[in-house]
Amino acid sequence: MPLSVPQMTSRLTFRQLQVFKAVYERQSYSKAGDELGLTQPAVSSQVRQLEQAIGQPLFEYVGRRLFCTAAGERLASSIHTIFTELGHLQTDLAALQGAVAGELKLVAVNTAQYVVPYLLRAFLNLHPQVSVSVKVVNRATALQRLNDNSDDLVVMGMVPVDRPLMSLPFLDNEFVPVVPPEHPLLASHDISAQRFLDSGLLIREPGSGSRLALEQHCQQQRLRLLPSMELGSNDAVKHAVIAGLGVAVLPKLSILSELKLGSLMTPSVNGFPLRRSFCVVHPQGKHPTPAMQAFLDYVQQNIKQFERHFINRATMSLVE
Numbered sequence: 001m002p003l004s005v006p007q008m009t010s011r012l013t014f015r016q017l018q019v020f021k022a023v024y025e026r027q028s029y030s031k032a033g034d035e036l037g038l039t040q041p042a043v044s045s046q047v048r049q050l051e052q053a054i055g056q057p058l059f060e061y062v063g064r065r066l067f068c069t070a071a072g073e074r075l076a077s078s079i080h081t082i083f084t085e086l087g088h089l090q091t092d093l094a095a096l097q098g099a100v101a102g103e104l105k106l107v108a109v110n111t112a113q114y115v116v117p118y119l120l121r122a123f124l125n126l127h128p129q130v131s132v133s134v135k136v137v138n139r140a141t142a143l144q145r146l147n148d149n150s151d152d153l154v155v156m157g158m159v160p161v162d163r164p165l166m167s168l169p170f171l172d173n174e175f176v177p178v179v180p181p182e183h184p185l186l187a188s189h190d191i192s193a194q195r196f197l198d199s200g201l202l203i204r205e206p207g208s209g210s211r212l213a214l215e216q217h218c219q220q221q222r223l224r225l226l227p228s229m230e231l232g233s234n235d236a237v238k239h240a241v242i243a244g245l246g247v248a249v250l251p252k253l254s255i256l257s258e259l260k261l262g263s264l265m266t267p268s269v270n271g272f273p274l275r276r277s278f279c280v281v282h283p284q285g286k287h288p289t290p291a292m293q294a295f296l297d298y299v300q301q302n303i304k305q306f307e308r309h310f311i312n313r314a315t316m317s318l319v320e
Contacts, residue, residue: 012053017079019046020058024076027066101129104291105151108134109142109209110234111251112155112278115171118309119155123298130291140207146283152292154281158209164284168296169277170303171310174252175213176273178264180244185267193223196269200246202237203227210234214249217274238264249274253310 022032023043033043051058058072068076087102108116113136120132137145142154146165159167177196179185185199197218204211218225228246231237237248238255242263252273258264280299282288288296299306 012050016046016050016053017082019043020050020072020075021079021083023047023059023066024068024072024079029066100127100290100294102131102289102291104130104132104153104289104295106132106134107142107145107151107154108136109139109154109156110136111157111173111209111254114251114253115278115310116155119299119306122302123295126298127291127294130294138205138207139209139212146281149283149286152282152289153295155278156209156281157276157278158212159279159281165281166284166286168280168299170280170299171278171306173276173278174273175210175249175276176252176255176266177247177249177269178238178241178255178258179247179267180242181262181265183247183265183267185247186265189268191267191269193221193269193271196247196267196272197223197225200228201226202229202231202240202246202248204234204237205230205232210249210251213274213276217271221271 019032019036019038022035023029026032026035029043029047030040032038033040036043038046047058054071054075056071057069058075060067060069106116116134120134124130124132135151139156139158142156143160145151146154146163157173159165179199185191185196203214215225217223229240231240234250234254238250238258240246241248241250242258249272252259255264259266280296282292
């Protein structure tokens with residue numbers, strides 16, 4: 001006897017599948033709404049309509065936690081296949097027209113968030129059919145995502161040398177000493193690095209690339225590093241310095257506006273600035289998608305232009 005197939009009470013829509021995918025991955029209606037630009041009631045409505053179409057519940061709450069049902073897990077597997085195939089189709093159709101298309105998933109460490117938008121502007125003009133997503137994380141999370149092969153490319157400094165990674169340096173990343181206006185150190189010249197570091201140093205949390213750059217410098221120069229306060233982001237450190245809580249070493253690109261306005265000043269400290277490089281990084285064995293390869297080629301071909309652009313921005317911030 002042939003098996004009977006249950007009839008769906010209404011049609012599935014692509015939007016319903018998008019919403020389900022976001023809820024499944026985020027394990028939250030509200031976080032899925034934030035990702036998709038929808039209200040939580042709108043997300044709930046889409047999921048409810050999808051459940052009515054399938055005839056089975058897809059999510060359930062146990063206590064305050066959201067769990068996926070067996071039917072939801074099966075749907076999630078199918079949706080992954082559907083979206084993967086759609087991505088391949090988009091890429092193939094664009095290739096037939098001589099264009100690059102598809103998704104490009106980028107991760108940027110906190111410091112690099114000031115650089116990535118300028119990389120993307122001209123790239124997207126060249127390849128308008130590429131869909132780009134950018135996540136900003138700290139260095140420890142970026143390294144974990146590299147291990148998990150979660151993304152196409154990571155933009156970071158301080159690339160570890162003990163891992164099988166491919167790295168394309170494209171821009172100098174200067175770390176400069178900063179103090180608030182009228183700080184006593186500004187009256188001195190040729191300040192020793194140790195004197196500066198002992199002036200109430202504010203520093204990022206362990207795992208941060210900014211902190212690692214300073215720690216490595218201090219280790220190489222045999223300098224004592226005794227921070228007076230740890231903070232969780234460069235912006236937090238910046239505002240703490242402006243508020244007069246201490247001094248810091250920060251990426252210059254993250255404080256161009258403050259240097260221009262005079263709310264932060266750079267004293268003359270021996271051994272500074274520290275110079276590192278921003279790099280585009282991916283696992284060594286990763287096979288590049290067309291969008292990923294196009295971005296790597298674009299960065300490689302425009303390194304000199306990036307350098308001129310950011311040098312001009314840094315110069316203008318100091319002379320205007």
